[in-house]
Amino acid sequence: DIQMTQSPSSLSASVGDRVTITCRASQGIGNDLGWYQQKPGKAPKRLIYAASSLHSGVPSRFSGSGSGTEFTLTISSLQPEDFATYYCLQYNTNPSTFGQGTKLEIK
Amino acid sequence: EVQLVESGGGLVQPGGSLRLSCAASGFTFSSDWMSWVRQAPGKGLEWVAKINQHGSEKYYVDSVKGRFTISRDNAKNSVYLQMNSLRAEDTAVYYCARYQGLGYWGQGTLVTVSS
Numbered sequence: 001d002i003q004m005t006q007s008p009s010s011l012s013a014s015v016g017d018r019v020t021i022t023c024r025a026s027q028g029i030g031n032d033l034g035w036y037q038q039k040p041g042k043a044p045k046r047l048i049y050a051a052s053s054l055h056s057g058v059p060s061r062f063s064g065s066g067s068g069t070e071f072t073l074t075i076s077s078l079q080p081e082d083f084a085t086y087y088c089l090q091y092n093t094n095p096s097t098f099g100q101g102t103k104l105e106i107k
Numbered sequence: 108e109v110q111l112v113e114s115g116g117g118l119v120q121p122g123g124s125l126r127l128s129c130a131a132s133g134f135t136f137s138s139d140w141m142s143w144v145r146q147a148p149g150k151g152l153e154w155v156a157k158i159n160q161h162g163s164e165k166y167y168v169d170s171v172k173g174r175f176t177i178s179r180d181n182a183k184n185s186v187y188l189q190m191n192s193l194r195a196e197d198t199a200v201y202y203c204a205r206y207q208g209l210g211y212w213g214q215g216t217l218v219t220v221s222s
Contacts, residue, residue, distance in 0.1 A: 001169075034208050036152075043202055043212040044144075044152065055210065087152055091207045094166040096142075096154040 002026050002090055006099030012107040013078055021073045021102045023088035028068045032092035035064055035073045039084045047086075048073065078104075109133040109211045111203050116216030119193055123220070127188040129203030129213055137181040140207045143188045145199035146215075153199075157207060158186065171197075193220045 003026040013019050023033065031051035036044040046055045048064035051071055061076045075082055083106050088099040115127040129141070142157040156167045156177040165177050176189040186203055200215040 032208075036209070038152075043214050044209075045212070046208070046210050049208045049210065089152075089154070089209060091209075095168045096157070096207070098152045098154060101151045 001095055002029065002093050002097050004088055004090055004097050004099040006088055006102055008102060009100060010103045010105065012105050014107045015078050015080055017078045019075045019078055019104065021086055021088075021104075023066075023071045023073075023099050025069045025071075025090055027093075029090045029092035031067045032090060033064075033066070033071050034089045034091065035062075036087045036089065037082075037084045038087065044087065080106075109205065111205065111211060111213035113201065113203055113213045113216040116201065116218045118219045118221065120222050121194060121220055123193050124189070124191045125193065125218060127190065127201055127203075127216060127218070129186045129188075131184045131186070131203075131205070134205065136184040139205055141177075141179060141186040142204045142207065142209055143177060143186075144202045144204055144209065144212075145197075145218075146202070147196070147199045150199075155201070156188065190218070193218075195220050 005024045007022050033051045035048040038044040047058050047062050052064045063074050065072050086102045110132045112130045119125050143155040145153050158165050158177045162179050174192045179186045198220045200217050202215045203213045205211040
C-alpha cells in the first residue's frame, strides 16, 4: 500500500498567517491527490482535487501544488473558519490512503 | 445540489452483521464511482471500499476484505455496504462519498460493535 506521510501533525497559527501543510507519498502517484478539511462532528469537505484544482465553492486562499511524491496545501491568509483538521488522500493506487491529518489550531 | 444520505448504522454485537445504505440525489448517480470511508472515534479517516459505475469493479482495504461487500442499485440511486463478521475495531462513523476522489460526502452513520 502507498503510505501518505503528512506534516506537521499539528500546527498553531494566527488569523492572517500563511500556512503550508505537506504530504509525501511512498511512491509516485502522479497528481491523484486530494485535500480535505474536517471540523469537529462534521463530515470532511474536499478543498483540492488533482493536486492543484480548487473544488467548487472553495475560497481562493486555498491552493495545492505538487506531483509525483511531494504535495503541499497552502492557505494564504488564515481566516477564523479555517481552524480545523486537514487530510490528504491519494487515489492513484488501490487501496486509496489518507495522511494521518494535520490539526490547525489558533495561536 | 448533491446530497448523500447514509442510514443503517447502530449497535451490533461482535460477529454480527449490518447493512449500510447511502441514498444519492442531485447528480447522475449511474455515471460515478462511489466510495465508503470510515472514521473511528477520535481517529483519522480510513478509506474502506469503492465501486465503479456498473458495479463490475470493486476494491477494498485489506482489513475488510472477505467481510464487507460494496454494491449499488442505479435504479434506486443507492450504494450499500454489507458488513459481516463485525469486530470491535470496525466501530466508526461510516461516510459514503461520490467519486474515487471523494468530492462529496454524506453526513455519516455511526456503527458501534460492542457486546
